[in-house]
Amino acid sequence: VFPPELRFALIKLFNRVFHWFSSYCYFDITEIDGVNTNELYNAVQLYLSSSVSITGSRLSLTRALNSSAITFGLSNNDVIVDYFNGVNVLWEHIVTQRQSQTFSWRPLPEEKRGFTLRIKKRDKSLILNSYLDFIMDKANEIRRKNQDRLLYTNSRGGSLDSRGHPWESVPFKHPSTFDTLAMDPEKKSEIMNDLKDFADGQNFYQKTGRAWKRGYLLYGPPGTGKSSMIAAMANFLGYDIYDLELTEVHTNSELRKLLMKTSSKSIIVIEDIDCSINLSNRKKPNNNINSNSGPSPDMRNGSGFGSGSGHEEGGGNTITLSGLLNFTDGLWSCCGSERIFVFTTNHIEKLDPALLRCGRMDMHIFMSYCSFSSLKILLKNYLGYNEEEEEEGNKANDVVLGDIETVIEKAQMTPADVSEVLIKNRRDRAKAVRELLEVLKLKAKANNSTELGNRTSERVEEEEEQEKRALESPNVDFDHLSSCDNNKNGEKEESKEK
Numbered sequence: 001v002f003p004p005e006l007r008f009a010l011i012k013l014f015n016r017v018f019h020w021f022s023s024y025c026y027f028d029i030t031e032i033d034g035v036n037t038n039e040l041y042n043a044v045q046l047y048l049s050s051s052v053s054i055t056g057s058r059l060s061l062t063r064a065l066n067s068s069a070i071t072f073g074l075s076n077n078d079v080i081v082d083y084f085n086g087v088n089v090l091w092e093h094i095v096t097q098r099q100s101q102t103f104s105w106r107p108l109p110e111e112k113r114g115f116t117l118r119i120k121k122r123d124k125s126l127i128l129n130s131y132l133d134f135i136m137d138k139a140n141e142i143r144r145k146n147q148d149r150l151l152y153t154n155s156r157g158g159s160l161d162s163r164g165h166p167w168e169s170v171p172f173k174h175p176s177t178f179d180t181l182a183m184d185p186e187k188k189s190e191i192m193n194d195l196k197d198f199a200d201g202q203n204f205y206q207k208t209g210r211a212w213k214r215g216y217l218l219y220g221p222p223g224t225g226k227s228s229m230i231a232a233m234a235n236f237l238g239y240d241i242y243d244l245e246l247t248e249v250h251t252n253s254e255l256r257k258l259l260m261k262t263s264s265k266s267i268i269v270i271e272d273i274d275c276s277i278n279l280s281n282r283k284k285p286n287n288n289i290n291s292n293s294g295p296s297p298d299m300r301n302g303s304g305f306g307s308g309s310g311h312e313e314g315g316g317n318t319i320t321l322s323g324l325l326n327f328t329d330g331l332w333s334c335c336g337s338e339r340i341f342v343f344t345t346n347h348i349e350k351l352d353p354a355l356l357r358c359g360r361m362d363m364h365i366f367m368s369y370c371s372f373s374s375l376k377i378l379l380k381n382y383l384g385y386n387e388e389e390e391e392e393g394n395k396a397n398d399v400v401l402g403d404i405e406t407v408i409e410k411a412q413m414t415p416a417d418v419s420e421v422l423i424k425n426r427r428d429r430a431k432a433v434r435e436l437l438e439v440l441k442l443k444a445k446a447n448n449s450t451e452l453g454n455r456t457s458e459r460v461e462e463e464e465e466q467e468k469r470a471l472e473s474p475n476v477d478f479d480h481l482s483s484c485d486n487n488k489n490g491e492k493e494e495s496k497e498k
């Protein structure tokens with residue numbers, strides 16, 4: 001009877017009047033907001049999954065790819081009541097069919113899903129101020145517990161994904177823990193305590209006015225467990241890892257954006273920091289400046305790392321030392337909290353003093369060759385070797401272990417090499433230990449002879465030098481046998497003679 005416009009207007013009016021008298025207000029949280037995925041939707045879903053398990057009447061079960069836990073969710077159009085700070089709220093999960101595919105950069109799901117939150121109008125401020133934050137925190141916590149950890153990388157080279165994120169993530173499943181990590185037990189517990197203090201240190205950092213972050217520099221030869229240590233740290237604290245590939249970052253502002261998109265409770269890792277950036281070019285613009293006196297003004301202004309002034313070589317990397325320092329230390333580094341920076345390198349001597357100076361990286365950890373105390377951990381983990389148990393009888397093994405102890409420092413084997421030997425023989429404990437001793441002995445011997453060799457070659461070089469000096473006479477023919485430089489001299493003198 002009514003024309004559609006009038007009908008529409010009436011419905012609108014009715015709704016308005018209804019809302020005026022209703023003591024409730026409603027908030028819609030849709031799964032997709034424009035073209036971006038709504039983070040809050042995912043958070044609410046996870047959050048409700050933790051409380052839904054008891055009260056919901058109909059639940060949907062999901063298990064994410066590679067995840068270790070099943071999550072419960074509200075089924076379509078189901079309702080659940082939650083209780084927060086003395087206030088009752090009602091959540092409804094609403095699923096409708098999407099009408100027509102509107103234009104978008106990526107295909108949208110067939111269904112339109114969203115949560116509706118119903119609260120009393122008088123509770124509005126309380127809920128909006130703290131409830132949603134609470135949900136976000138809780139969801140992060142649940143995610144960490146369920147999915148173990150996430151490993152993020154920026155391997156896409158600056159391009160963003162459909163959600164506008166520069167980071168790509170996969171579930172992080174590294175089994176390394178501080179128990180499996182072979183290193184000096186004292187050093188290990190020192191690091192563990194440091195991490196624990198950091199994680200529990202919110203009040204301390206607040207009180208002292210420091211940003212809640214910490215930096216570790218891991219250095220040592222390849223195969224000594226630097227990457228394993230990072231995994232162990234993540235597993236110990238339950239943090240996500242952001243593996244930052246510096247060579248994929250082109251500008252300082254890109255670096256800053258990456259930082260802004262990291263979550264708190266995370267470890268930001270830059271592996272092989274000496275290789276990630278071209279350090280040799282760095283010195284070019286600052287030839288006259290003593291690099292030991294900290295970062296020069298030039299470097300601070302942006303001609304640090306990468307291609308010198310940053311504009312040469314067709315838009316190569318323009319990441320600068322100052323950019324990197326700002327990344328770890330500057331105001332931007334505090335845009336989240338509870339973050340750990342870890343840099344690794346095989347050559348600490350190649351790093352710029354500015355990166356090493358006090359307070360920049362809070363702890364420098366040297367990952368060394370396998371020591372006897374580390375070996376004991378490996379023996380326990382790989383062979384089930386138990387010291388007390390062994391003491392009772394197996395004297396033969398004790399002798400072998402004693403021998404190993406005397407030779408292990410000389411051998412300079414990495415834990416990676418040692419584990420290789422142990423894995424190969426893990427079925428036969430005695431054989432494994434014997435073979436390890438053999439390998440260690442060989443290695444020690446080789447090290448000894450190269451040391452000797454080095455010394456003798458030094459001596460030989462010296463003698464040659466002396467001989468050369470003796471031969472450096474006007475006689476031209478002899479010079480042909482020596483190095484290029486002498487050769488040139490020779491040619492010159494030859495032409496002179498002519």
Ligand SMILES: Nc1ncnc2c1ncn2[C@@H]1O[C@H](COP(=O)(O)OP(=O)(O)OP(=O)(O)O)[C@@H](O)[C@H]1O
Pocket residue numbers: 180181182183220221222223224225226227228229346367414415416417419
């Ligand atoms: N300290 C250690 N404790 C236990 N396992 C270790 C240790 N060091 C190395 N390994 C073993 O050796 C392998 C290689 O170690 P890892 O990748 O951690 O070395 P790295 O120091 O990061 O080497 P690189 O400098 O080449 O990156 C690991 O898979 C691990 O099993």
Ligand SMILES: [Mg+2]
Pocket residue numbers: 226227228271
């Ligand atoms: Mg490594």
